[in-house]
Amino acid sequence: MATPNDRRVVYGTHVVPQEEIVREEGATTYKLDATVAKRFGGKGSVDITPDQGTDYWTSMMSVGQNWELFDETWNGTASTWDTGAGEVSVTDSLAVIRSGSTAIKFLYIKNLGSVECEVALEGDERDILIPAGAAVAMRTHTAVTTATVKVATAASSGNTTQIEYVIAI
Amino acid sequence: MADGDKRILYKNHCTPQEQVSSSDRYYLDSDCGRKLTGSYMYDLDSSGTTVTNTLTSSGAIGTTIDFIAVTATSISSGTVLISLDGGTTSIIQLLEGECFASKIASGAEPYVTISGTATVDYMTGT
Numbered sequence: 001m002a003t004p005n006d007r008r009v010v011y012g013t014h015v016v017p018q019e020e021i022v023r024e025e026g027a028t029t030y031k032l033d034a035t036v037a038k039r040f041g042g043k044g045s046v047d048i049t050p051d052q053g054t055d056y057w058t059s060m061m062s063v064g065q066n067w068e069l070f071d072e073t074w075n076g077t078a079s080t081w082d083t084g085a086g087e088v089s090v091t092d093s094l095a096v097i098r099s100g101s102t103a104i105k106f107l108y109i110k111n112l113g114s115v116e117c118e119v120a121l122e123g124d125e126r127d128i129l130i131p132a133g134a135a136v137a138m139r140t141h142t143a144v145t146t147a148t149v150k151v152a153t154a155a156s157s158g159n160t161t162q163i164e165y166v167i168a169i
Numbered sequence: 170m171a172d173g174d175k176r177i178l179y180k181n182h183c184t185p186q187e188q189v190s191s192s193d194r195y196y197l198d199s200d201c202g203r204k205l206t207g208s209y210m211y212d213l214d215s216s217g218t219t220v221t222n223t224l225t226s227s228g229a230i231g232t233t234i235d236f237i238a239v240t241a242t243s244i245s246s247g248t249v250l251i252s253l254d255g256g257t258t259s260i261i262q263l264l265e266g267e268c269f270a271s272k273i274a275s276g277a278e279p280y281v282t283i284s285g286t287a288t289v290d291y292m293t294g295t
Contacts, residue, residue, distance in 0.1 A: 004187040007198065007234055015238040016209075017219055017292060033175055036221045040238040042268030046252045052200070058185065060201045061225040085252040086201075088170035108183045110207040118274070121260045127253040127277040135207025136271045137181040141262045166185060166201065 003051040009106045009168060011137045012043035046106040046139050048168040056098055059164045060086035085161040087112055094109075094124055094150040098167040101147040107153065107169040109133035113161025120150040131160075173236015175213045176240055177294050178248035179270045198277055211236055211272060214269035221292040229255065231278040236294035237279050239263065256280035264288075 017033035017040075088097065090113075104150060111117040111130040118126035119136065120147070121144050130136055153159040183205050185198035190230035196280065213219075213235075220231070223242075230237060241249045241263035250259035251269060261269050265287075273279065281289050 005187065005190050005193070006188040006195075008188075008195065009185050011181070013182075013238070013270045014180045015268070015270045016178040016236055017294070018176050018178065020174045021229075030176070031218050035219045035261050038221075040240055040268055040270065040290070040292055042240050042263075042266050044264055044267040048185075058198075058201045060203065101289075106183075108181070108205060110205060122254070122258045125254065125274075125277070126275050129272040130207075131209045131211070131272060133207060134179070134209035134272070135205070136180040137183045138261045138269050139263065139267065141259045143258050144260050146202070154220060164205065166183060166205065166226060168185070 005050060006024055007048045007050045009046045009048055009166065011046065011108070013041050013137065015040035020031050031055050037121050044139060052062050052169060058086065058166045059088050065081055065123045086164045088103055088165065090117060090151050090153060090161050090163055092153045092155055092157045092159055094148060094152045096150055097165060098146040098149065101145050104144050104146060104149065104167055104169055105140060107144070107149060108135060108137045108165065108166040112164060113154055115159040115161050117161050117163060118152050118154060122148055124150065126152065171215060174215055175219055177211045178208070179211065179238065180206065180208040181270065187204060209214060209243045211294065218295050219292060224281050224283065224289040224291070227282045230281060230291055231293055232278055233275050234270050234273060234279065234293045234295050237291060238268060239281060239289060239291045240268040241265050242288045242290050245285060245286040247283065249287050249289055250282040252280045253277040254283065
């Protein structure tokens with residue numbers, strides 16, 4: 001199929017800090033954390049390159065995607081042959097997810113497994129942590145390239161997890 | 170959990186979209202096919218603390234932090250960048266109204282670089 005005229009990623013973040021209240025009969029409830037005293041959040045739209053060069057820019061396989069037009073090889077590591085799905089296995093060794101060295105404009109990673117996932121965006125410092133079920137989404141700066149985005153579980157843990165991702169140039 | 174114990178609920182989501190030709194609307198991207206979202210309830214332990222502050226110039230957010238949320242409240246000029254290594258390598262950019270929130274490693278050193286005129290609000294959980 002032809003490359004679309006344009007591509008973008010609309011993204012958002014929502015944070016609610018809470019603190020517990022124990023009521024008279026022991027029941028608990030939560031209220032907005034008085035120290036922070038507000039919710040955090042925001043939204044944005046990131047213009048990405050219309051021609052991503054490969055279907056590996058996302059782990060997902062759309063239900064509208066034609067098999068014969070799919071870029072990935074049958075034994076590719078970054079997909080499952082199941083429309084609507086998109087799981088990639090991650091081990092305890094830092095691994096690059098998308099090949100090449102092009103600067104990234106947007107990054108989204110969700111941890112689909114049950115153990116914490118760690119992400120390094122520069123060097124091998126696993127600074128970003130993604131607990132089970134959580135996700136990170138960000139407009140990346142120029143220092144982040146396809147070659148610098150690395151994902152793993154805790155070092156030497158022997159654990160594996162699964163992720164879904166969008167790594168857009 | 171006990172009276173006063175803290176927790177942080179955070180969600181990150183995104184929707185890849187494509188426009189077939191210049192006069193068209195944007196549709197859900199056909200390579201991805203769906204909206205994506207993840208959420209987590211992060212329970213701080215009984216000694217957990219939260220901090221919030223506002224920056225109008227470059228500065229460190231703190232050290233030995235477990236969670237950060239950073240919002241570019243306003244940007245009149247210049248850029249807002251975030252690094253996790255004390256300001257050496259900026260890896261995230263925020264435009265006005267955008268927010269970054271994540272658990273981070275305790276060894277990370279979140280730092281906000283403001284070039285120009287901007288206001289940045291942040292909160293941390295430890």
